[in-house]
Amino acid sequence: MPTISFVHPDSNSERVEVSDGESAMQAATRHGLDGILAECGGNAMCATCHVYVDDAWVARLPAMAEDEDALLEGAAAERLPNSRLSCQIKITPELDGLVLRLPKRQV
Amino acid sequence: MSASGSVASGVPHLDVDPFAMGFFADPYPTHERLREAGPVVYLDQWNVYGVARYAEVHAVLNDPATFCSSRGVGLSDFKKETPWRPPSLILEADPPAHTRTRAVLSKVLSPTVMKQVRDRFAAAAEERVDVLLEQRSFDAVADLAEAYPLSIFPDALGLKPEGREHLIPYASVVFNAFGPPNELRQEAIARSAPHQAYVAKQCQRENLAPGGFGACIHAQVDEGAITATEAPLLVRSLLSAGLDTTVNGIGAALYCLARFPEQWQRLRADITLARNAFEEAVRFESPVQTFFRTTTREVELSGARIGEGEKVLMFLAAANRDPRRWERPDSYDITRRTSGHVGFGSGIHMCVGQLVARLEGEVMLTALARRVASIEIAGEPKRRFNNTLRGLDSLPVTIIPA
Numbered sequence: 438m439p440t441i442s443f444v445h446p447d448s449n450s451e452r453v454e455v456s457d458g459e460s461a462m463q464a465a466t467r468h469g470l471d472g473i474l475a476e477c478g479g480n481a482m483c484a485t486c487h488v489y490v491d492d493a494w495v496a497r498l499p500a501m502a503e504d505e506d507a508l509l510e511g512a513a514a515e516r517l518p519n520s521r522l523s524c525q526i527k528i529t530p531e532l533d534g535l536v537l538r539l540p541k542r543q544v
Numbered sequence: 545m546s547a548s549g550s551v552a553s554g555v556p557h558l559d560v561d562p563f564a565m566g567f568f569a570d571p572y573p574t575h576e577r578l579r580e581a582g583p584v585v586y587l588d589q590w591n592v593y594g595v596a597r598y599a600e601v602h603a604v605l606n607d608p609a610t611f612c613s614s615r616g617v618g619l620s621d622f623k624k625e626t627p628w629r630p631p632s633l634i635l636e637a638d639p640p641a642h643t644r645t646r647a648v649l650s651k652v653l654s655p656t657v658m659k660q661v662r663d664r665f666a667a668a669a670e671e672r673v674d675v676l677l678e679q680r681s682f683d684a685v686a687d688l689a690e691a692y693p694l695s696i697f698p699d700a701l702g703l704k705p706e707g708r709e710h711l712i713p714y715a716s717v718v719f720n721a722f723g724p725p726n727e728l729r730q731e732a733i734a735r736s737a738p739h740q741a742y743v744a745k746q747c748q749r750e751n752l753a754p755g756g757f758g759a760c761i762h763a764q765v766d767e768g769a770i771t772a773t774e775a776p777l778l779v780r781s782l783l784s785a786g787l788d789t790t791v792n793g794i795g796a797a798l799y800c801l802a803r804f805p806e807q808w809q810r811l812r813a814d815i816t817l818a819r820n821a822f823e824e825a826v827r828f829e830s831p832v833q834t835f836f837r838t839t840t841r842e843v844e845l846s847g848a849r850i851g852e853g854e855k856v857l858m859f860l861a862a863a864n865r866d867p868r869r870w871e872r873p874d875s876y877d878i879t880r881r882t883s884g885h886v887g888f889g890s891g892i893h894m895c896v897g898q899l900v901a902r903l904e905g906e907v908m909l910t911a912l913a914r915r916v917a918s919i920e921i922a923g924e925p926k927r928r929f930n931n932t933l934r935g936l937d938s939l940p941v942t943i944i945p946a
Contacts, residue, residue, distance in 0.1 A: 466884070474883065475883040476882075476883065478885070479883075482650070482894060482898065483898065510655070511656035511657070544819055
């Protein structure tokens, strides 16, 4: 079972175990992690599960689709080159150890 | 309507009518009966399958290839009956046609656009609260839940000032028409002609102010995303589904916060909970109670075999209170983790205006919580009856300034 880490803006880190087929967002909400709202429930419609992907991992994620790209423009916190929506990051065994940084705000 | 006799064995038959006045008055015992009878049920009254548990409602919403929308999302099967109005290009469409029109409305109502309208929506909420604080006692439906969206949404769309009184009656027809041919539906359609005429006219490009959501939809014609004949019908979707839904959403939030004063005090203590207080009200009351899908093939759903061309009724409201999914489902809790509720649907047809609804709800509850110490119910609330929408007709309240 892959494990991923969410780093809060205060640098505190939380490790989360991911079940088969889950997205990073689903794993976060299932564990009750603060900092991921996911208002639309993972339908790529709200931009409230915004994360900054750790530099070491950016290139290892599949490219984003057009709708994710457009939604990130409207994210509440600043969009950076490593911004992604965590509902669109499906966790595969290769992503074991992934580090995602949480923005200061989601709305 | 299906007259199929091929009802799967093992599927429990129920004699409940989820479109009857008695049901609307108190749907919760029936919701429980529907959920507990089985994962899939059959409603003999209208010859349709029903799903009321969260898992099955979510599954049906997220399999649009099997459970399609193009045959109508009401009881009427567009393959067998002529729709009462030209079908919606987004609500009553399947991929790939749906994908293109959906992209247009998603862009027009995107998070980026919400950032642009946010200050205007918040200022209008403050102005409404100014008026209400003068009044002290008022009808929270007419003077707040209706008055606030009416003060911003038609302008945001770019509608002319004349004729806006048709908007809520038109939406009421649309949502009644998803129901069976009962009195509510028949009467609504019989009286719909003037409302339909108004809406058809307002959807035309020349009647929509520059910069509004309506004009932005028409601008997509110039981009080649949609045709000039499609644009008015997409504007119609915002007129159909953009107002009465938020009226009932805001009304639901007020009704909850007035009934559960400890939740109101929690909100006052932490105003950043306003957005979730609205979201939780959408889960708890589910302003849009039901939608149908139609099967495109024979399918097995949680052990039940459903034939092709069958209508499946999804009880969104029952799923939102399914104890299999929610802890203390019958409690309104503004700190609840609401993500995953199906009050806005789920999947490719999930409410395209959800960001508008949340923005309206958030800024209105924020304005109220800052300046109002308490909301007291001052008279018997009256229910408004609709085949799809759940909400109140009037809610007399008295507010005490903070």
